[in-house]
Each structure stands twice: as structure tokens, then as C-alpha cells.
Amino acid sequence: MSAKTTGVDLRSLDWGEPVVERSGEQPLGRRTSTRRHTGARKASMALNFTAMIDVVFLLLLYFMLTADFAKQEDAFSLDLPGQGAAEVADDPFALPEQPILVSVRSSGDGRADYALTTDSPLVGELNGYEALTTTLGALRGDLLASDHEMVIAPEPGTRWEHTLGAYNAVTRAGFERVRFARPSGG
Amino acid sequence: MRSRVYQRGATGVNANMTPMIDVVFLLIIFFMLVSQIQRARLVDLTLPEIADAKTDEPARESVVVINVVPQDREGAPYRLGTLDFDNDRAGLDGLVRQLVRERERDPQSIVIVRADRTETYERVHPVLQAVSDAGLTRVQLLTLTEDSER
Numbered sequence: 001m002s003a004k005t006t007g008v009d010l011r012s013l014d015w016g017e018p019v020v021e022r023s024g025e026q027p028l029g030r031r032t033s034t035r036r037h038t039g040a041r042k043a044s045m046a047l048n049f050t051a052m053i054d055v056v057f058l059l060l061l062y063f064m065l066t067a068d069f070a071k072q073e074d075a076f077s078l079d080l081p082g083q084g085a086a087e088v089a090d091d092p093f094a095l096p097e098q099p100i101l102v103s104v105r106s107s108g109d110g111r112a113d114y115a116l117t118t119d120s121p122l123v124g125e126l127n128g129y130e131a132l133t134t135t136l137g138a139l140r141g142d143l144l145a146s147d148h149e150m151v152i153a154p155e156p157g158t159r160w161e162h163t164l165g166a167y168n169a170v171t172r173a174g175f176e177r178v179r180f181a182r183p184s185g186g
Numbered sequence: 187m188r189s190r191v192y193q194r195g196a197t198g199v200n201a202n203m204t205p206m207i208d209v210v211f212l213l214i215i216f217f218m219l220v221s222q223i224q225r226a227r228l229v230d231l232t233l234p235e236i237a238d239a240k241t242d243e244p245a246r247e248s249v250v251v252i253n254v255v256p257q258d259r260e261g262a263p264y265r266l267g268t269l270d271f272d273n274d275r276a277g278l279d280g281l282v283r284q285l286v287r288e289r290e291r292d293p294q295s296i297v298i299v300r301a302d303r304t305e306t307y308e309r310v311h312p313v314l315q316a317v318s319d320a321g322l323t324r325v326q327l328l329t330l331t332e333d334s335e336r
Contacts, residue, residue, distance in 0.1 A: 054208045061215050073233060074241035075298065075326035080318045109304070111235070129237070154307035160254075161234035161303040163310075164327060168236050182315075183308045 285320030
């Protein structure tokens with residue numbers, strides 16, 4: 001849009017006007033202004049840089065703003081049970097089915113420095129998220145309903161990244177009711 | 187382009203559109219920028235990166251963003267917009283009150299929890315507890331999108 005208005009500016013510098021004057025076909029009734037401009041005919045060959053720079057800055061700003069510099073973020077969506085439900089679920093004997101506790105422990109600062117254990121005899125040794133997903137996925141449908149309650153119980157000092165990893169492993173196995181336990185340390 | 191009729195008729199009163207359009211564009215960009223800043227409300231964190239994550243897009247509307255500020259930074263551990271909350275009884279009560287206010291404004295509010303990957307679970311859990319205490323149920327826990335996927 002601004003490029004077009006730049007064109008209008010250049011026209012208003014009367015590039016073609018002297019030709020029109022000489023041929024005498026279309027006087028345009030602007031004799032006085034034409035005379036004023038013919039004096040600056042050499043200067044009129046220069047581009048109008050102000051408008052161009054304006055437009056270039058606008059384009060620069062526009063593309064800088066629309067560029068997505070921030071790293072893309074994703075989200076785990078979950079429904080927190082209300083306070084009352086959590087209280088009931090804290091007492092395992094009040095429920096007909098006992099929730100499976102998945103404990104997470106961080107052993108270091110790295111992404112892979114974690115250990116997973118469950119309190120269920122159905123699940124054996126686990127060496128990672130992948131194993132948890134496949135084991136639980138195999139149990140689901142046969143021995144466990146997909147709405148069987150799963151509890152992520154991080155041990156004291158467990159890192160958030162490992163907690164979310166365990167959460168992801170359990171949801172990927174197809175369980176719908178996953179909740180986070182109160183931290184046992186305090 | 188200016189028509190010849192226009193040139194002949196209204197001499198001298200034609201407005202120069204170029205600066206006006208420039209200024210209008212600048213205003214548009216300015217307000218775009220401001221609205222982005224309003225939406226950001228974020229603390230600079232390294233979110234956890236989870237392999238093969240089964241995640242959704244973060245919600246854009248009716249969201250409440252709670253940032254868990256890392257321990258080595260200055261300031262209170264929990265930040266909701268411009269409000270800071272301490273990790274003690276008074277701070278968490280304040281957080282619950284604020285979340286209740288958000289719930290009264292929009293019961294379908296989604297609480298987005300952003301926590302650093304180095305954070306311990308003990309520091310994140312009070313936020314989940316506060317959300318639960320405030321009667322809100324929909325929560326999103328943010329992670330970093332894996333580079334290999336996109």
C-alpha cells in the first residue's frame with residue numbers, strides 16, 4: 001500500500017510533465033506549478049528515500065514481531081480432583097479398588113537420572129518411562145480398567161521433569177485417572 | 187492514483203496520504219506489540235522436555251498462568267501475573283484467594299502451571315493443591331516441545 005503512495009510521490013515530482021508541456025496537448029492547467037518544478041528537474045531524479053525507509057522499517061518490524069523466537073510450549077492437560085475427592089482417595093481402604101502408586105525418584109541432575117517403582121505386584125522391575133508405558137499398557141484392559149486410579153508419588157527431592165515424565169508414561173499407557181500425590185517429605 | 191478530475195477540481199486541498207498511512211501502520215504494530223506483552227506474563231524458565239509426550243496445545247483463552255520461579259532467582263516462588271506469593275501459609279492462602287477470584291470471574295478457567303525442569307516436586311505441588319483448594323479443576327502443565335517432532 002505504501003509502495004503505491006510512493007509512486008504518487010514520484011509522480012508529483014512531475015517527471016513526465018515537461019513532455020506534456022512541449023507537446024501542448026494536455027496543458028492540465030498547472031502551468032505555474034510546472035514552472036516551479038522544472039527548476040529542480042535534476043533533483044527529481046533522486047528516489048524519495050524517506051518513504052522507502054519508512055516502509056522498510058515497517059516491514060522489518062512486522063516480520064520481527066511475527067517471527068516466533070520463543071520456544072514452542074506444549075501442555076499436559078489434566079483434571080484435578082476436588083479437595084473432597086482427594087481426601088477420600090488418600091485412604092486406600094475406603095475404595096473398592098486400590099490405586100496403583102507409581103513412585104519416582106531422582107538420582108541426579110540429568111534427564112535420565114530417575115528411578116521408577118510401583119506398589120503393584122502386577123508390575124515388575126522398571127528401567128524407564130518406556131517400560132512403564134508398555135507394562136501398564138499390557139495390563140490395561142485385562143487386569144486393570146482404563147479408569148483405574150493411578151497416583152504419581154514423587155519421593156522427596158524428585159525433580160519436576162522426572163515427575164512429568166512419569167505422568168506422561170502413565171497417560172500414554174491409556175489410563176485416564178492419573179493424579180499427583182501429596183509430597184511425602186512434608 | 188490521483189485522477190485528473192481530482193487534480194483539476196480540488197486544487198491544493200488533497201491530503202498527503204503517505205505519512206498518515208505510515209503512522210497508522212505504526213499504531214497498528216504498536217498495539218499488536220502491547221497486546222502480545224499483555225499475553226506473555228511469563229517468567230524465563232527452562233521447561234522440562236519430555237520424550238514422546240502426549241501433550242496438547244496450551245490453552246489461549248480464559249487462562250491463569252502460574253509461574254514457579256526457580257529457587258536461585260530473586261523474588262517469591264509463585265508468580266501469578268504481576269502478583270507474587272510466598273511458599274508459606276499466608277502466601278498460599280493468598281494464592282487460593284486469587285484463584286477463587288479467577289474462578290468467580292470464569293468457572294471454566296484453565297490454570298497453566300509453568301515450572302522449571304530443575305524444580306523439585308515439593309515446590310510445585312503447593313500450586314496444584316492451591317488450584318484444587320480454590321475449586322478449579324482444569325490444569326495444564328507446560329513442557330517444551332521436542333525439537334525432533336517439529
